Amino acid sequence: MKKLKVGVVGAGSLSEAHLEAYKNNPDVELAAICDLVEERAAEKAKKYSISDVYTDYQEMLKDPELDAISVVTWNNTHKEISIAALDAGKHVLCEKPLCINYDEALEIKAATERNNKQFMIGYVRRHASSITVLKKYIDKGLLGDIYYAKASNLRRLGNPGGWFSDKSRSGGGPLIDIGVHILDLLWYLMGRPKVKTVSANTYNKLGNRTNIQNLSFYKAADYSPDNNVEDLANALIRFENGASLMVDVSFTLHAKQDQSSAVIFGDKGGAEIDPSLVIVHEENNTILNSTPQIDHPWFHFSDSFQNEINHFVNCCLTGKQPIGGIDDGVEMMKILTAIYESAGKKQEIVFE
Numbered sequence: 001m002k003k004l005k006v007g008v009v010g011a012g013s014l015s016e017a018h019l020e021a022y023k024n025n026p027d028v029e030l031a032a033i034c035d036l037v038e039e040r041a042a043e044k045a046k047k048y049s050i051s052d053v054y055t056d057y058q059e060m061l062k063d064p065e066l067d068a069i070s071v072v073t074w075n076n077t078h079k080e081i082s083i084a085a086l087d088a089g090k091h092v093l094c095e096k097p098l099c100i101n102y103d104e105a106l107e108i109k110a111a112t113e114r115n116n117k118q119f120m121i122g123y124v125r126r127h128a129s130s131i132t133v134l135k136k137y138i139d140k141g142l143l144g145d146i147y148y149a150k151a152s153n154l155r156r157l158g159n160p161g162g163w164f165s166d167k168s169r170s171g172g173g174p175l176i177d178i179g180v181h182i183l184d185l186l187w188y189l190m191g192r193p194k195v196k197t198v199s200a201n202t203y204n205k206l207g208n209r210t211n212i213q214n215l216s217f218y219k220a221a222d223y224s225p226d227n228n229v230e231d232l233a234n235a236l237i238r239f240e241n242g243a244s245l246m247v248d249v250s251f252t253l254h255a256k257q258d259q260s261s262a263v264i265f266g267d268k269g270g271a272e273i274d275p276s277l278v279i280v281h282e283e284n285n286t287i288l289n290s291t292p293q294i295d296h297p298w299f300h301f302s303d304s305f306q307n308e309i310n311h312f313v314n315c316c317l318t319g320k321q322p323i324g325g326i327d328d329g330v331e332m333m334k335i336l337t338a339i340y341e342s343a344g345k346k347q348e349i350v351f352e
């Protein structure tokens with residue numbers, strides 16, 4: 001079988017996860033890399049034996065041999081790069097979030113409709129093996145109708161700075177950066193219901209807290225302390241089918257420690273996803289907490305990325321429908337945009 005020739009746009013921190021997983025896939029030839037910062041792209045090219053290095057993605061897209069690209073750049077560039085790639089006849093794997101607002105999402109959707117190419121969003125949490133296991137139980141009806149989900153991802157000190165905290169490039173703070181992962185995952189497991197109402201709050205109280213000493217935290221490669229994004233967001237989302245989802249996420253908060261939890265509840269059973277998979281159900285009038293015996297009952301970073309890239313490559317080569325296509329991205333951007341709108345207007349957003 002012909003190998004898939006892949007290019008990666010963006011050679012920053014996360015590109016490593018894409019490059020490593022493509023390298024491990026025997027059906028892939030890593031052919032091109034592009035970054036605004038030439039040395040960054042050249043360094044990855046050397047490490048992964050990639051022949052073609054670009055600083056302009058438009059030049060890269062002119063290569064007729066290139067089949068597919070990964071978009072691993074600042075959020076505000078996802079739209080233009082994805083659309084240009086689709087129009088150039090390439091398959092696209094776009095990192096989360098799909099883009100920075102709902103209107104942009106619709107523009108990308110239009111590009112997918114005029115080009116018969118694969119488009120997949122890098123919702124890596126969907127590809128964790130623990131989620132594949134859980135999804136099978138859900139599809140078999142073990143949890144029944146899922147009517148409530150709740151997620152909390154609270155960093156006490158973790159505003160990465162740089163472009164992450166520059167709203168014009170990121171589209172927002174912890175909600176669009178880390179919230180999108182958990183919102184998408186729970187929404188996917190709930191059966192992707194249509195959003196009905198959103199009521200939300202965002203707070204800009206603590207900034208990036210560069211004053212804190214003796215405690216390290218993740219910083220963007222191009223770290224700068226400037227910050228104009230929220231440091232906390234919470235939301236209550238109601239769906240057309242009556243189900244609801246509650247979420248809160250922070251870059252920084254006066255919390256005792258970082259906290260991460262994600263749970264879903266159905267009328268026959270429930271599941272704890274974060275910190276680790278436990279399935280709760282009822283049998284013989286007894287409540288059972290079942291712990292699937294699997295290698296990675298929690299989100300395992302490299303394993304999940306490998307699964308995601310393998311799935312994308314397989315979809316490109318076989319024409320199979322990807323998990324996490326454009327329609328899922330559009331609905332999620334509708335929810336995220338409504339959360340920011342609700343918080344800004346201090347009122348509930350209702351979709352007719």
Ligand SMILES: NC(=O)c1ccc[n+]([C@@H]2O[C@H](COP(=O)([O-])OP(=O)(O)OC[C@H]3O[C@@H](n4cnc5c(N)ncnc54)[C@H](O)[C@@H]3O)[C@@H](O)[C@H]2O)c1
Pocket residue numbers: 009010011012013014015034035036037040055057071072073074075077095096097122124163177220221222
């Ligand atoms: N799936 C995950 O778990 C996960 C984790 C981290 C980041 N991400 C996403 O990955 C993307 C990149 O994040 P990162 O942490 O690698 O950021 P980063 O700042 O480390 O790297 C981004 C790179 O993109 C380059 N870039 C920006 N605009 C470009 C353009 N027009 N053409 C070429 N290069 C361009 C920058 O020069 C930079 O090197 C973001 O969308 C982020 O949300 C996803």
